[in-house]
Amino acid sequence: MAKSTLSFVCQNCGAAYNRWQGKCDSCGEWNTLAEEDTTGSVPVSIRSKRKGRTFALESLSGKTQDAPRLSSGMTELDRVTGGGFVRGSVLLVGGDPGIGKSTLLTQATSMMARAGHRAVYISGEEAVAQVRLRAERLGLADAPVQLASETSVEDIVSTLSEGAVPRLIVIDSIQTMWTDTVESAPGTVTQVRASAQALIRFAKKTGATIILVGHVTKDGQIAGPRVVEHMVDAVLSFEGEGSQQFRILRSAK
Template sequence: MAKIQQTFVCQSCGAVYNRWRGRCEACNGWNTIQEEVPSAGPQSGPAATRPSRARGRIFPLEGLTGEAKEAPRTPSGINELDRVTGGGFVRGSVILLGGDPGIGKSTLLMQASAAMAKSGERVAYISGEEAVGQVRLRAERLGLAGHPVELAAQTNVEDIVETLSQGHPPALTIIDSIQTMWTETVESAPGTVTQVRSSAQALIRFAKTTGTAVILVGHVTKDGQIAGPRVVEHMVDAVASFEGDQGHHFRILRAVKNRFGPTDEIGVFEMTDAGLAEVPNPSALFLAGRDHAAPGTAVFAGMEGTRPLLVEIQALVAPSSLGMPRRAVVGWDPNRLSMVLAVLEAHGGIRLGGHDVYLNVAGGLRITEPAADLAVAAALVSSLSGAALPSDSVYFGELGLSGAVRPVSQAPARLKEALKLGFGKAITPQGRGESGERALPTEALRHIADLVAGIASGAPRRVGGKRERSRDDYAVPDDPF
């Protein structure tokens, strides 16, 4: 008998080594490599001992006549969840849902399964972390105990597939979580890379053959990435991330990958005593409690997928007593902030080398698009000069390294959302590159110097007869003021 060759697999990224190492060279993780015995696999052994198989069918592409029809979907009963999935669950699709512990993943899935079961669909909720009684207690707390959801506490994939195959296939099956599942074809502990990959593959095969929509709940690492091998994210049809701050009462469901809908789409929920409640107008939620007269605040008109979203950018620029001033960012890319600060110093005539800079996106939302450059620059200049920005103005635009304000996409949708919330003016790039009637009066900017000059013109000079701040405090001698 041939000797079984043992391998060492990184539990964070799935890299394989022939011997143990303290640090993974692929993800630079320490103490993440564990020894695993590779499974024999279904294709092992000589061909004569394997059972014969029937050949698959080939379907010609030219046999499709007429217009292409959209894949049949099953609504979840939650509008924000349907928005993220692209209109509902596609039959036979597999969704990987990740999020921090305690963020509300199980609560959201319990509410979605109860809503679908109430409409007459067969829904199965498989928990590998809780007992059936614990799941029922959470359902009673949410007021969903009377809904016909099938519950089970099982971790063996073969038993789960065999049980779900009896009778009519479920319309939705929830696996909470994939890290607790194990399959008999792999000789390793649950949660390892090999077990997660093999269990996910078996569940995906079940979804494709029966037409059941499957949601796999995945754990996340300290960096916020879904734990387990990256190959699982490529195997599934959609990847969603449930985000939120424990200090805030709202949660964001973000689509990272979706084969049947738009990517980077978000759904906004509010955590209440009765579970997660949908937020139909998230812009009003993020702008609630805004201080209109405070310097250093700017309203950014952003886009999350196909949804326009207005959020408040807060900046604080204060003189620093440290040799290396601090740069603290919450909700934005720190590298992007460094670029904006460099552009302001080089092309805006702003001295920021001796100041601490603190930037925050109000409400805990995380922004990734570069269209927030102009709003961040306006908040920084406003905080440094002490001039409050107009409360009825919104900002959006990308900054180039030359100081030019560049156009961004979907400008009409941003302007329409600002007009709906009562804003009267928009500070935008010149030549947005999109045709259409302007829904809101705009002030077009060509260069970052125009923005700095406009804000500094309203900066306070004296308070109580004393000089409060001058141009020399924050600008170089040849500044544009």
């Protein structure tokens, strides 16, 4: 059994330290260090060593089998994403609580499902019944969207690997996901990073588009390690005043 290794990880940038300190030297934020067990579930000493496998290289001028972008069915969402979703892309959507992120993505998955594509909505924060109530309120209850309330990344990947490849997968939210490859609690920097990596690998392997919903901090920044913003293909910010009916979706990357 691997020896437990405790370290203090900055919840803003992911920098790790051997002992606690008030200020993170990497990002300059104060009081963001939290104690985490950084020992992996499989010790390095007993991991099986394997040789790298060869893979096929393709020509830049090669023809793609499908259309390069897939319309979401929502004109303004397509405008922000550059004309629709690219197969195998991963997007991160952030916004204040209650701003309408789940509502927007419920509409997007419903439009995709009505167009004949397999669309899946995975909620780690709400029960399936709550998602159904939102769809009924929006007049989308008849859309053939597949729903689930799940937080295990391994279970999600295993389930979505069966049958036809989903064209759109919504993960609401990435902070609630966890993977058994690390032993930290859900929501910590280590878990968020590892969960995002696993979902990105699945998207690139299958060609599915994945939208990750991210929480934001009090200053409007997406919570969790900043490295996740660099890992995904696009970062979208959903903004607006709670008392106003209009919302703004900006592309930060």
